Amino acid sequence: MLEIRNVSVIYDPKTIFKKEALINVSLKIGYGELISIVGKIGSGKSTLIQLFNGLIKPDQGNVFLNGIDINEGNVPRKEIIKKIGIVFQYPEEQFFAETVFDEIAFGPRNLGQNDVKVKESVLYSLETMGFNVSEIIERSPFHLSGGEKRRIAIASVLAMRPDVIVLDEPAAGMDYEGKMSIVTQVRKQIEKGMTVVFVTHDMDEAFYLSDRLIALDKGYVVFDGPSKDFFQNEPLVNKIGLEIPFTISFRKKLLKCFPDIPFSKDIDSLIEFLSVRLSH
Amino acid sequence: MNRKNFFGQYQYSNSPLHLLDPRVKILSIFYIIVFLFFVKSLWGYLILLAFVIILVLLSKVNFASAIRSLKPILYLLIFTVVFQIFFTPGNVVFSFHFIKITKEGLNLAIYIAIRLMLLSFFTFILTSTTSSIELSDGFQAIISPLKIIHFPSEDVALMISISLQFVPILFEEADRIMKAQMSRGADFNSGGIVNRAKSFLPLILPLLLNAFNRADQLAIAMEARGFVVGGKRTPYRAMRIKVKDCIFILSTLAVTLFSLFRWTII
Numbered sequence: 001m002l003e004i005r006n007v008s009v010i011y012d013p014k015t016i017f018k019k020e021a022l023i024n025v026s027l028k029i030g031y032g033e034l035i036s037i038v039g040k041i042g043s044g045k046s047t048l049i050q051l052f053n054g055l056i057k058p059d060q061g062n063v064f065l066n067g068i069d070i071n072e073g074n075v076p077r078k079e080i081i082k083k084i085g086i087v088f089q090y091p092e093e094q095f096f097a098e099t100v101f102d103e104i105a106f107g108p109r110n111l112g113q114n115d116v117k118v119k120e121s122v123l124y125s126l127e128t129m130g131f132n133v134s135e136i137i138e139r140s141p142f143h144l145s146g147g148e149k150r151r152i153a154i155a156s157v158l159a160m161r162p163d164v165i166v167l168d169e170p171a172a173g174m175d176y177e178g179k180m181s182i183v184t185q186v187r188k189q190i191e192k193g194m195t196v197v198f199v200t201h202d203m204d205e206a207f208y209l210s211d212r213l214i215a216l217d218k219g220y221v222v223f224d225g226p227s228k229d230f231f232q233n234e235p236l237v238n239k240i241g242l243e244i245p246f247t248i249s250f251r252k253k254l255l256k257c258f259p260d261i262p263f264s265k266d267i268d269s270l271i272e273f274l275s276v277r278l279s280h
Numbered sequence: 281m282n283r284k285n286f287f288g289q290y291q292y293s294n295s296p297l298h299l300l301d302p303r304v305k306i307l308s309i310f311y312i313i314v315f316l317f318f319v320k321s322l323w324g325y326l327i328l329l330a331f332v333i334i335l336v337l338l339s340k341v342n343f344a345s346a347i348r349s350l351k352p353i354l355y356l357l358i359f360t361v362v363f364q365i366f367f368t369p370g371n372v373v374f375s376f377h378f379i380k381i382t383k384e385g386l387n388l389a390i391y392i393a394i395r396l397m398l399l400s401f402f403t404f405i406l407t408s409t410t411s412s413i414e415l416s417d418g419f420q421a422i423i424s425p426l427k428i429i430h431f432p433s434e435d436v437a438l439m440i441s442i443s444l445q446f447v448p449i450l451f452e453e454a455d456r457i458m459k460a461q462m463s464r465g466a467d468f469n470s471g472g473i474v475n476r477a478k479s480f481l482p483l484i485l486p487l488l489l490n491a492f493n494r495a496d497q498l499a500i501a502m503e504a505r506g507f508v509v510g511g512k513r514t515p516y517r518a519m520r521i522k523v524k525d526c527i528f529i530l531s532t533l534a535v536t537l538f539s540l541f542r543w544t545i546i
C-alpha cells in the first residue's frame with residue numbers, strides 16, 4: 001500500500017551543514033502490518049516517517065501510496081493525510097484549542113467533515129483511546145496529566161480515521177505509568193487490525209509491540225524483517241548501538257538451567273513457565 | 281530551512297582570531313563598520329576587502345560560508361543597487377526610452393554594494409569566531425561602565441545572550457509544530473487574508489505557550505541555582521588583553537588609516 005523506493009534525503013544540501021539523513025532506502029508497508037522502526041538518535045527515523053505523508057520530499061527516489069507517486073503531479077495533501085496519520089514526538093506541544101473536543105475536531109474539520117461527522121469522529125477516537133467521553137470532552141487539553149495529554153494527542157490523529165497510524169516515539173519522556181497506558185492503547189489498535197508503524201528506541205517496546213522491525217543506522221536500512229530474527233542477531237544489534245530486549249536476555253540466562261524454555265514476547269509467560277517449573 | 285546559518289553561526293576552531301579577547305573583537309569590528317561610512321575611495325574599499333579576506337583566512341572558518349553570509353542581505357543589496365542605478369540624476373551614459381542610467385548612479389551603486397558587503401563580512405568575522413557566551417561576556421564588559429548611571433548592564437547582556445540562544449530553538453520548534461498541524465490537515469498556504477490569519481492560530485498559539493513554558497522553566501532553574509537579578513556574577517573566563525589583541529588593534533588602525541589616503545600614484 002505504501003512504498004518507499006530508492007529514497008535519499010539530504011538536509012541543507014550544498015552547504016557545510018549538508019547531512020545525508022536517509023540513503024537509498026526502500027521498503028513496503030502493507031495493510032494490517034505491525035512495524036516498529038528502531039535506531040539510535042539521529043539515525044533518520046523521524047525523517048523516514050515524514051516521507052510517508054509528503055511532509056518531506058525525497059531528494060532522490062519516490063514514495064508511492066496505493067501505486068500513486070505522492071510527490072508527483074498534484075495529489076492533494078488531504079487525500080494523503082486521510083490515509084496516513086502521523087503522531088509526532090511530544091505531540092501535546094501542538095495543543096491550541098480550549099477544549100478536548102475542539103482539539104480533536106481540528107483534523108476532521110480540516111478534512112471538511114460536517115458537524116455530525118466531526119462529532120462522530122471525536123467520540124470514536126476518544127473511546128478508542130480508552131477515555132470516559134463525557135468526563136473529558138469539555139475539559140481543557142492543557143490541564144490534563146502527561147499521559148492523558150499524550151493520549152488526547154494520539155486521538156486527535158486517530159479522529160481522521162487513517163488507514164495507517166504512525167507514532168514517533170509515543171512513549172518518550174513519560175513515566176512508567178504513562179508509558180504503560182500508551183503501550184496498552186497502541187496494543188489495542190493493533191488488535192483492531194489497524195496498520196501501526198511506531199518509532200522507538202526502547203527495544204522492549206519494539207519487541208513487545210511489533211512483528212516486523214526496520215532498523216536504521218546512519219541513514220541506511222540495516223535490517224528489515226521479523227523482530228525475533230533481528231534480536232537473535234546480537235552482533236548486528238550491538239553494532240548499531242541498540243540493546244537486546246529484557247525478555248530475550250532474561251530467557252537466554254535461564255536457558256542454562258531450563259533448556260526447554262519457550263521463546264516468548266512477554267515477560268508474563270516466562271514467569272508462568274518458571275513458576276510451573278519451580279513448583280515441581 | 282537553513283536554521284543553522286543564522287548570523288553566520290559560530291564555527292569552532294582555535295585560530296588566532298578565535299583566541300582574541302571578545303571585547304577587542306567587538307569594539308574593533310564596530311569601529312570598522314562605523315569607519316566604512318567615511319571611506320570615499322574605491323581603493324580604500326579594496327584595502328578593506330583585502331583585510332577582511334585575510335581575516336577570513338586567518339580565522340580558518342569555511343570560506344564558502346563567508347560568501348553565504350551575504351544571502352540574507354542579497355535582496356537588500358539588489359534593491360539598493362537597482363534603485364541607485366536608475367534613480368540618481370546626473371550625466372546620462374545610457375538611455376532607452378524612459379530608462380536612464382547615469383555615471384553618478386553607477387558610482388553610487390557600486391559604493392553602496394561594496395559597503396553593504398563589507399559590513400556583512402566583518403559582522404560574519406565577529407559572529408563566526410566568537411561564541412555566544414564570549415559575545416555576551418564581552419558585551420557586558422563593554423557596557424559595564426554604564427553601571428555608574430544605574431544602567432542594569434549585566435542583566436541586559438544576559439537578556440540579549442539568552443534571547444540569541446532562543447532564536448534557533450524557536451525556528452526549529454515552529455517547523456516542528458507546523459508539520460504536526462499539517463499532518464492534521466492544517467493548510468497554511470491558501471485562502472483569503474482573514475482565513476489565513478485564522479489558520480495560523482494553531483501554529484502561533486502552541487509556539488507562544490511553549491516559549492512561555494520554557495522561559496518559566498529557565499527562570500526556575502536559574503533561581504534554584506542562586507541567580508539574583510542585579511546580583512554580581514563572576515565570568516567563567518577572565519578577559520585579559522594580550523599581545524595578539526594589541527597586534528589586532530594596531531593592524532585594524534593601520535588598515536583603516538591606510539584606506540583613507542588618496543593614492544595619487546594610481
Ligand SMILES: Nc1ncnc2c1ncn2[C@@H]1O[C@H](COP(=O)(O)OP(=O)(O)O)[C@@H](O)[C@H]1O
Pocket residue numbers: 011012019020021039040041042043044045046047048
Ligand atoms: N530539519 C533538519 N535540518 C537539518 N538536519 C536535520 C533536520 N532534521 C534532522 N536532521 C538531521 O538528520 C539526521 C536524522 O535525523 P532524524 O530523522 O530526526 O533522526 P532520529 O529521528 O532517528 O533521531 C540527524 O543527524 C539530524 O541532525
Ligand SMILES: [Mg+2]
Pocket residue numbers: 045046047089168
Ligand atoms: Mg526522531
